[in-house]
Amino acid sequence: DxxxxxxxxxxxxxxxxxxxxxxxxxxxxxxxxxYRQTMMRGLELLIYFNNNVPIDDSGMxxxxxxxxxxxxSFSTLKIQPSEPRDSAVYFCxxxxxxxxxxxxxxxxxxxxxxxx
Amino acid sequence: AQRVxxxxxxxxVFKGAPVELKxxxxxxxxxxxxxxxxxxxxxxxxxLRHISRESIKGFTADLNxxxxxxxxxxxxxxEEDSAMYYCALRKGSSGGGADGLTFGKGTHLxxxx
Numbered sequence: 001d002x003x004x005x006x007x008x009x010x011x012x013x014x015x016x017x018x019x020x021x022x023x024x025x026x027x028x029x030x031x032x033x034x035y036r037q038t039m040m041r042g043l044e045l046l047i048y049f050n051n052n053v054p055i056d057d058s059g060m061x062x063x064x065x066x067x068x069x070x071x072x073s074f075s076t077l078k079i080q081p082s083e084p085r086d087s088a089v090y091f092c093x094x095x096x097x098x099x100x101x102x103x104x105x106x107x108x109x110x111x112x113x114x115x116x
Numbered sequence: 117a118q119r120v121x122x123x124x125x126x127x128x129v130f131k132g133a134p135v136e137l138k139x140x141x142x143x144x145x146x147x148x149x150x151x152x153x154x155x156x157x158x159x160x161x162x163x164l165r166h167i168s169r170e171s172i173k174g175f176t177a178d179l180n181x182x183x184x185x186x187x188x189x190x191x192x193x194x195e196e197d198s199a200m201y202y203c204a205l206r207k208g209s210s211g212g213g214a215d216g217l218t219f220g221k222g223t224h225l226x227x228x229x
Contacts, residue, residue: 003159033216042221043202056216091160103148103206105217107160 004108006092012114018080021111024073025094033105034067034077035091043091049075082115089113118143120205122220129193130228137188137223139177139203148206149179149186150217155199163188163201173197193227200224 005024013019025032033048047057052069060067064083069075079086089112093105119142129135141147151163164172166179166186177188186203201224204217 035219043219045216045218048216059216093160104150104162104165105152109159 004092004094004106006090006108006111008111009109010112010114012116013082014116015083016081017115018078019082019086019113019115021077021090021092021113023075023077023092023108025075025092026106027073029094029096029106030072031095031097032069032075033093033095034075035093037089037091037110038087046077046090079113082113084115087113087115118147118205118207118218120203120218120220122201122203122223124223125221126224126226128226128228131195132192135188135190135193135197135225135227137201137203137225139186139188139220141184141186141203141205143184143205143207145207146181149177150204150206151175151177151186151188152202152204152219153199154202160202195227195229198225198227 004026007022011019030051034046035043036046037043044059046059047067048055049069052072065079067077089110091110092108095103095105097103121140123138149166152160153163154160164177175188175190177186179186200222202222203220206217207215
């Protein structure tokens with residue numbers, strides 16, 4: 001397995017533009033997480049899904065952020081409109097409660113977003 | 117709400133010296149604690165978890181419920197240990213599942229030659 005795959009790796013956009021980040025979890029993992037990493041706040045959980053259903057989105061900062069998981073192999077995180085303060089590295093991670101490695105998160109390489 | 121505190125943003129030690137990265141948590145229940153590591157240009161990955169009670173790459177961490185701590189230790193640091201280290205907490209749940217982890221802000225460990 002290629003692990004958790006995220007795209008794009010880097011995104012530079014202008015304030016007000018829509019940004020879509022993509023994630024493909026590890027096959028067979030039924031949990032998917034979106035995290036945001038900044039220098040000031042560290043790693044923050046934005047939202048997570050179980051079996052494609054959003055379970056906890058209390059970390060989503062504002063209505064400008066939305067996430068979907070239309071099927072077990074794909075999720076998107078969308079920011080519309082984007083603002084400079086959204087600049088961060090966005091990580092996707094997946095896990096499975098089953099053994100081995102129960103509840104251990106496997107992270108993607110991250111998407112570095114810069115909003116000018 | 118649960119919280120994870122890593123008091124040191126940066127820790128620099130010489131090769132061969134002992135290392136201790138501090139982690140304190142606040143949570144009213146019985147949490148599951150983890151250490152994740154991110155080496156330069158690599159992905160964030162699991163280093164160890166308290167329920168495994170094992171040593172990984174010479175690192176150990178003991179959960180101290182009285183002091184609500186989960187400090188990461190290694191007796192003799194090596195240059196390849198230089199990385200960002202994150203302590204993380206998962207709320208304990210008898211029903212299983214995989215609630216999102218709460219991370220500390222991380223400690224940048226630098227091992228000097």
